[in-house]
Amino acid sequence: MIRIFVGAFLAAVFVGGLGIIALAAGGSRSLNSYLILASLLFAIGMFGFLARRNAISMLMSIELMLNAVNLSIVAFGGFVKGLGASGSVIALMVMAVAAAEATVGLAIIIAIYRNKKTPLVDEYDAMSQ
């Protein structure tokens, strides 16, 4: 119970800090605030991918990183003159690829799970033996 509170508190502090940074960088009218948000999302995703042992969580972390990238692309689309709708189109394509990737990834995880009876990747060590 206490962990949920601590987690929620940390999340609130984080989001609040993020908002302060974004406002300091120029709020929703500034490209930098979007990029900062995107890089933070990407860092969180990377941390999750490297630190979580559960394959499903790692897959979710990948999605987080992809979305961070999407965010930055859409932000560039909005702020850079001449790019126009292209940013949005690219983002849509990334989503499509991400959906396909998630499908394949989940299928692999299910297949491994059937063999190994565990979702933890550090027990997938057949290659090192």
Place this chain on the structure above:
Amino acid sequence: MFDLLIVLIVALPLVGFAVTALIGRRLDKQAHWIPVGLIVIVWAISMVVAFATLTHAEPFGEAGHGVNLFTWIPAGDFQVHAAFYVDALTACLLIVVTTIGMLVHIYSIGYMSHDPGYWRFFAYLNLFMFSMLLLVMADSFLVLFVAWELVGLSSYLLIGFWKHKRTAALAAKKAFIVNRVGDVGFALGIMLIFASLHTLDIHGADGVLARIGTLDHGTILAISLLIFAGAMGKSAQFPLHVWLPDAMEGPTPVSALIHAATMVNAGVYLVARTSPIFAGAQEALVVVAAIGIFTAILAASIAMTQTDIKRVLAYSTLSQLGYMFAALGVGAFTAAIFHLMAHGFFKGLLFLGSGSVIHSVHEEQDMRRMGGLARKIPITYATMLVGSLAIAGIPPLAGFFSKDEILGEAFKLGFPWVWAIGVIVALMTAFYMFRLMGLTFWGESRVDPHVEPNIHESPPVMTWPLILLAIPSALVGLVLGLPFGAGLLASWLEPIFTPSTAALHHTEARFQLFGIDGALIVVSVAVAAIGIAIAWRLFGAEIGRIRFRPRPETVTAISSRAPFLYRASLNKWWFDELNHLLFIVIGGRIAAFLWWFDRRVIDDTVNDLAKATVGAGRGLRRVQTGRVQNYALGIAVGLLVMAGSFLILAGRA
């Protein structure tokens, strides 16, 4: 038709070798029929071919006739033809090789009759005949080289014929190895020829001999010295002479055929055949002359004190080969071939005679345990006397004409030092030959009393070859050498050697019987007579009225007067010891050091590198954990490094 005959000369001995080697064991004591029969046929064919060549019949003409059997190595620019070439020089060699070869084959039927390796002996003899005939007829340096190595091989097989005898096996090995030393030079010479002329054919418009003049002087000199290195090995010239005396460990017919009459002449033949090359580099010819005459006197000095009858003849062979090279060196190519032919006959005769002596006294080779054999083996004695007189240079026997021509030419062509040493060698030759005769045939018998009653003349199959060789030994000089300076042999070989002698700028001196030439003849005959007289005084003689008592006490007195010279001669000037010191002791040390260097430095460097690689692999193996997140971390770090360095570089620009 002649093309077929020429091919048959080479092919028949090869067939004889193959057949005898395959089924000889079953034929046992009948094994000689096929090889000897084939060699007799080869002799007949060779006589026909030689006669046609020397009478300039079609298709030989003046210059000779080539037969291209097939292209052996057709490799673009590199063409080697299995081709034969027969001209007067080849014809002379054919006469010597096939005649002596045939007689030795017949003689071997008697000499080897009790040997368990009877069939093997004849197989090897035929292999030798094939190789030697290929050698004298080859028209490509590569074919010549193959034949050159094949005679070396058959020589090795025949020296070591009694392979269970340790000394024979060692002598065979020694002969083979010493010959390889010279052959390295020969092989390099052939490579140099190909590198500079892009052909290995000897004759023909594009052949080596025709185009050698287009090369610069240094290359010609290098080629001729390298070829001469090969000739030195095969013809046992100083310093590669050490193998020939030891080669006498082989059966006596082998010594007669290979190590006296034919194979050892291959070097002389090679230099004569390539005389246009040597003519382009006169320094090389001076080297040839110097080494030849030095070998002549060195070997003659050793022959004077040896007690093994075959070793005396072996050193005598060395000495006479030295004469031939001296003749080649002074530019008297015809004289060299003349001596080659004469020497082939009388030295073949002497060796076969010594074999007959050894046979009659039950395989005893030490002349100190012979003596007084003249009455017991009269045919052997008579024929050997002819041979000894011939080699000593007593007119009108063969050796007189050929040796006198060499000495006379040396003097007239401006090599008085060759002449002077040659005269001394002639004296020594006469002396050691009649020492041999005295110790073997005259005086008191010193034969083992157990053997004494069993001394008997050899069977006819052995004595007939002796008689048949005594005839040319006596007459070949008269037939080929008269009239002086313009004999039959000179007219045969003139067309072949004219370009070479012309290149040497020799002015053709007319022969003056009552001038310089007559004086030189008198000198060499007198010298031979003195040598014989000394030998008679010291070792005895019993020829008709001529009777001398041997004086061993005088011999001892003289040898103790000059102890150093006597011991030097007896110990063959310590060449075997020198070689042992140089190549076994010092060479062995160097080899041991190099072996150590190879093991410790070169091998260890390689091994340590391998160990380092294995160790590095063992360490780096840990990086590959097989866990997906470790790899992902690697990707992330890599990404950070790339992005970071991009930012830094972009910020700097």
